[in-house]
Amino acid sequence: MHTIWKGSISFGLVNIPVKLHAATENKDVKLRQLHKECHSPINYKKVCPVCDREVKSEEIVKAYEYAKNKFVVLDEEDLEELRKENEEKAVEIIEFxxxxxxxxIYFEKSYFLSPDTGGxxxxxxxxQALKESGKIGVAKITIRSxxxxxxxxxxxxxxxxxxxYFPDEVRNAKDVPNIPSDEKVVQKELExxxxxxxxxxxxxxPEKYHDEYRTALLELIEQKKAGETVTAAEKNPAIPPDMTDLMSALEASLNKTKKNNVALFNFLIDV
Structure with missing residues (x-):
């Protein structure tokens, strides 16, 4: 497993040398964009719209846009100094x-921690302490600046x-539009x-859930590679689109679930 960071976990006076490894991976099927005529991959260039020419990497600087088309340019030296000041190689546990x-809603990305030499x-x-206490440690860490x-x-x-996420990175749920406040719920519908x-x-x-779209896409790619004829799969029967009555939709869903459960029960008996 690839190590993406090396440092230590600290809590109190205890210091544990560790390595950081990505705990999850994105398995999306990445599709390239090609020129339809000759199937050549499309390249992208960084172009300045004012100078009307391609810009090289060494000509690009970083800046913060504080108002429309108004920028504060940040020197790479300043950013590097700031990074050095804040990049202690430690996961500092503040509290439990x-x-x-x-x-x-606060959770973002998961990483495995493995002990490094002497840890x-x-x-x-x-x-063991986390297991027995039933607690988790809240910590701060600097990753990639x-x-x-x-x-x-x-x-x-x-x-x-x-x-x-930090609290100010989570948007206020009160800003979500069209949320019903005192909508009256019919008791029969609720039941x-x-x-x-x-x-x-x-x-x-979790092991029983699968990305059906990714599986179908990979099958389609394999069929295309083999020159096979591609046919669309039949869709599962759904509730009729004209069923606008909420109670009818609920009852239909309930009946469908009961039928599926009966079919599964009969299958298990046959087996």
Whole structure:
């Protein structure tokens, strides 16, 4: 597993040398853009619209736009000095909290932490302490010149660090338009919705979920490579689009779920 960062976890006077590894990966199928006529990949150039010419990397500077078309240019030397001042190679645990106190909206990206040379004993100590206390550590870390808030917790038998958003990076839910405030809910509709939720409630098993679009896209690519005839797959029957009555839609969903459960039960008996 590729190491993307080396440093240490510190809490109190304890210091644990660690390595950081990405815990997740993006498996999106990346498609290139080609010229339709000759199938050559399309290239992109950085062009200055005023000078009307391509700009080389060494001619580009960074700037902050504080008003429309008004910029403060930042020298690379200033940025580098700022990075050095803030880039301590440490995950500093500030305090400990309960995981359920943090809303999932705050979570950003996950990283595995592995012990580096000389860190096995302290790593195992922190892992066991987190397990027995039922707490997670709230920490700060600087990754790629950006200070991040993070939490350190135990995942299976490994310490996991998850970067989380700062509070001012999470937009205010009150700014979301058209949210009903005191919309009256019909009791019968609520009871039916609760029955539907109850019938669809299962134990979470992540391994049973798959990216069906990615699978279909890869199959399509393989068929195209092999020169096969491509046929569209049949869609699953859905609730008729003209069913605008909420109660009817709920009952239809409930009936569909019951039929699926009966079919599954009969299948299991046959097996």
């Amino acid at each position: 909290v309960k995981l359920e106190e943090i809303d999932p 096995l004993k302290a790593y195992a100590l922190l892992r 950006k200070e991040q808030l993070a939490v350190v917790r135990v995942y299976e038998d490994t310490l996991l660090m998850e970067t989380i 039916t919705a609760l029955m539907l939720i109850d019938q669809l409630t299962v134990k979470f098993e």
